[in-house]
Ligand SMILES: Nc1ncnc2c1ncn2[C@@H]1O[C@H](COP(=O)(O)OP(=O)(O)OP(=O)(O)O)[C@@H](O)[C@H]1O
């Protein structure tokens with residue numbers, strides 16, 4: 248098991264190195280003149296030369312790379328041209344908002360998707376299964392912005408049950424920043440009112456974001472469960488008198504969770520990179536909006552910063568999935 | 584045979600509904616089994632041996648399986664009408680089953696100990712609260728079961744996963760699981776087919792010893808009359824979902840009456856005459872969706888007459904526990 252863990256961690260490190268090489272190439276090598284790009288469109292020649300020296304762009308490429316990596320290690324992602332603020336600071340502001348949303352959506356996707364998939368496998372081809380199938384297909388097919396608008400109209404505008412948009416009520420101040428995830432920070436501050444407010448604001452965007460993810464987790468889990476439930480060892484468990492629900496929820500689910508986990512890891516990365524529509528509809532100041540507005544403004548560093556951050560998250564998610572895989576499936580551990 | 588048989592199957596008919604039509608897999612099975620009786624069930628592949636075995640524990644998926652007629656009673660309990668609770672009180676504690684391929688009948692992601700304990704705990708839950716054992720006692724029971732099936736180093740084995748065991752060890756683990764509820768009837772569905780020849784003999788001996796020591800009734804399924812002869816005192820020959828002959832093992836070898844049984848016997852290679860030709864049974868396994876009318880064996884039977892094509896032969900008693908389903912049984 249230890250060999251397995253070390254192997255996975257090393258592999259993740261390698262992937263991260265690869266990603267850094269890519270962002271380095273994109274920002275420092277590929278542009279015909281990165282200094283001019285960094286200095287901005289209106290810069291004079293002198294200014295460009297100053298920038299070149301300041302950023303070390305006149306140095307040999309490997310030296311630039313070493314500097315790039317050591318900057319990253321210190322959390323220095325460069326500066327945004329538009330806001331002139333450090334990208335690291337801006338990421339620290341926007342990323343927690345997105346992460347909070349994605350974590351909620353992921354939780355919802357797993358907690359609803361896995362049991363629904365399991366139950367539809369148990370009730371295969373019965374009315375319940377058909378109903379769930381319709382639900383899952385609409386999850387994949389509904390456009391996020393349309394679904395978001397419909398939810399806003401129904402639950403916020405008509406029923407007035409939930410707020411329309413934003414992270415908090417305008418009147419309520421944000422909790423003292425620790426993680427900058429309002430749900431966590433308000434809990435840390437013991438401020439239940441803010442927590443409830445933040446939660447109410449997060450419900451609709453989390454549902455919209457999680458729906459396609461929930462649907463695919465559900466479908467994968469159902470397919471796997473159907474397969475596993477007809478396995479010989481399930482017949483044997485029944486023959487030995489193990490109770491039906493224990494067979495489904497313990498004996499079969501653990502086997503079916505393996506491919507489902509892979510899907511969960513994939514979906515996590517996919518969600519992080521595709522929050523922009525939901526953030527737009529719900530006016531959620533997250534990393535998706537930040538990346539898109541920076542890209543439109545031709546602001547390079549923030550885009551690279553977001554890329555690195557999302558990439559890093561994806562890798563961590565994959566690492567966690569791999570480790571869980573090893574924990575769930577003894578054959579993998581042994582194969583090392 | 585005792586007055587009230589342990590297992591009584593009467594006119595049991597089972598079909599599988601499929602896209603191509605309805606397969607008549609079991610066609611009027613009549614069978615009784617007494618306590619501590621050892622019964623072998625033989626027949627060629629697809630004749631319905633496994634389906635019959637699984638029927639006793641109601642393990643067949645339905646759909647596609649559908650019982651058309653008949654009854655199965657175990658210790659007086661109507662298996663076909665019993666609810667899930669009643670079935671759980673039977674599966675394991677009263678009737679246990681071991682299977683053909685030990686590799687696929689153990690759950691790959693749980694340890695041997697976890698699986699064995701799970702089965703023991705399931706049986707424990709069927710007992711009244713006061714009689715239930717503590718976890719430690721169940722664990723001790725699990726270890727003793729592994730020792731009983733002659734597995735070395737039982738304690739360490741509890742923490743191993745199925746893929747770390749050999750085929751013979753896995754089958755022993757499955758036997759231990761089957762014994763965990765102290766059943767009255769053990770159904771063994773080709774328990775040695777997937778094993779090496781040397782291991783086969785060991786596992787067969789183990790089963791035979793356990794059956795004798797524990798006074799179990801056993802239903803040993805096989806397509807090998809030799810295997811059955813070494814462990815059972817009585818044998819039932821099946822052909823295409825019907826019982827064609829039922830007799831004490833010695834009687835089968837000495838004076839089989841059904842042409843199909845004779846064909847089976849002729850197909851056994853003997854040590855002395857191993858060079859002699861193997862007389863197999865001509866023809867192929869009959870279609871179960873549109874089975875031949877009358878006797879299902881008649882298209883392949885050397886003795887078939889007009890009556891065999893029209894009328895299904897009943898299982899007739901020839902005395903001494905010998906039953907034959909053949910219109911021309913007297914002639915042989
Ligand atoms: N779940 C199922 N669905 C549909 N048909 C089935 C199913 N299980 C068994 N059958 C059919 O029932 C018939 C009898 O199968 P069974 O497994 O009892 O044969 P068997 O005598 O055990 O053969 P073998 O010696 O190969 O194990 C076969 O024709 C098989 O195709």
Ligand SMILES: [Mg+2]
Nearest residue numbers: 632633634772
């Ligand atoms: Mg079989």
